[in-house]
Amino acid sequence: MKPFTVSLLQFKVAFAAPEVNFQNAKKHISEAAKMGTDVAVLPEMWNTGYALDKLEQLADNEGLKTKSFLSELSIKYGINIVGGSVATKKKDKFYNTSYVFDRKGNLLSEYDKVHLFRLMKEDQVITAGAGKNNFELDGISAAGVICYDIRFPEWERTLMKSGQQLLFISAQWPKQRIEQWEVLLRARAIENQAFVVAVNCVGHSLTDVFSGHSLVIDPLGNILLRAPENKEGVFNTRLDFSQIEEIRGAIPVFKDRRSELYH
Ligand SMILES: NC(=O)CCC(=O)C(=O)O
Numbered sequence: 001m002k003p004f005t006v007s008l009l010q011f012k013v014a015f016a017a018p019e020v021n022f023q024n025a026k027k028h029i030s031e032a033a034k035m036g037t038d039v040a041v042l043p044e045m046w047n048t049g050y051a052l053d054k055l056e057q058l059a060d061n062e063g064l065k066t067k068s069f070l071s072e073l074s075i076k077y078g079i080n081i082v083g084g085s086v087a088t089k090k091k092d093k094f095y096n097t098s099y100v101f102d103r104k105g106n107l108l109s110e111y112d113k114v115h116l117f118r119l120m121k122e123d124q125v126i127t128a129g130a131g132k133n134n135f136e137l138d139g140i141s142a143a144g145v146i147c148y149d150i151r152f153p154e155w156e157r158t159l160m161k162s163g164q165q166l167l168f169i170s171a172q173w174p175k176q177r178i179e180q181w182e183v184l185l186r187a188r189a190i191e192n193q194a195f196v197v198a199v200n201c202v203g204h205s206l207t208d209v210f211s212g213h214s215l216v217i218d219p220l221g222n223i224l225l226r227a228p229e230n231k232e233g234v235f236n237t238r239l240d241f242s243q244i245e246e247i248r249g250a251i252p253v254f255k256d257r258r259s260e261l262y263h
Pocket of ligand 1: 044117120146147148149151171172173174177
């Protein structure tokens with residue numbers, strides 16, 4: 001399999017300003033496409049930021065605007081897009097929703113964040129999802145989660161235990177816990193023997209500062225790319241999946257699991 005180029009779109013999410021954010025997302029997606037990316041990956045809640053008390057006015061109704069925006073850009077540039085997540089309103093409830101599109105603009109997956117982050121009061125406004133997020137990009141079996149979800153290794157294992165090779169994470173992870181971000185992500189890569197591609201935003205909300213520090217980690221836990229702090233940009237890495245088989249053969253954790261003991 002030829003190397004697969006991932007582009008991390010570490011951009012500034014303007015608080016409660018969807019129009020600004022759609023423009024900025026478009027600019028970064030077009031930049032990634034010009035660099036020859038295979039997949040562009042966006043951060044969490046990139047349309048509104050954590051403007052939770054303004055979601056009635058700002059959330060994307062049924063995700064229609066985001067879906068047509070991402071679908072059009074994936075067709076225009078012929079690239080896959082892991083669309084981070086956006087605040088949506090579906091029926092009468094708000095969600096933190098991720099959409100994934102293939103190169104032809106087909107929606108591959110829609111995922112509502114499963115674990116809601118109380119420290120940012122997400123649980124008071126957003127409804128938790130209960131569905132999985134697995135999809136294939138150019139024949140690569142992948143999964144995606146959102147930010148706080150990475151603190152629940154049993155969830156990533158659930159999504160990764162059927163041979164998935166690539167885990168995407170989109171986040172608004174505050175600077176003050178950035179060491180934990182890195183440790184958690186390296187552990188998710190090692191235990192699942194898979195590549196981890198994690199995009200954090202820059203910017204700030206009313207209470208938090210986001211410094212970026214987006215990461216690409218290989219299946220042994222080595223850091224292939226650490227995006228600079230506080231810097232907007234498109235950061236690229238090429239992934240070589242040929243090493244995964246050997247790593248899983250040498251230490252076969254998926255074969256050695258004792259799932260009958262795990263309750
Ligand atoms: N947006 C989030 O889910 C933040 C999660 C976080 O900061 C954490 O420490 O966990």
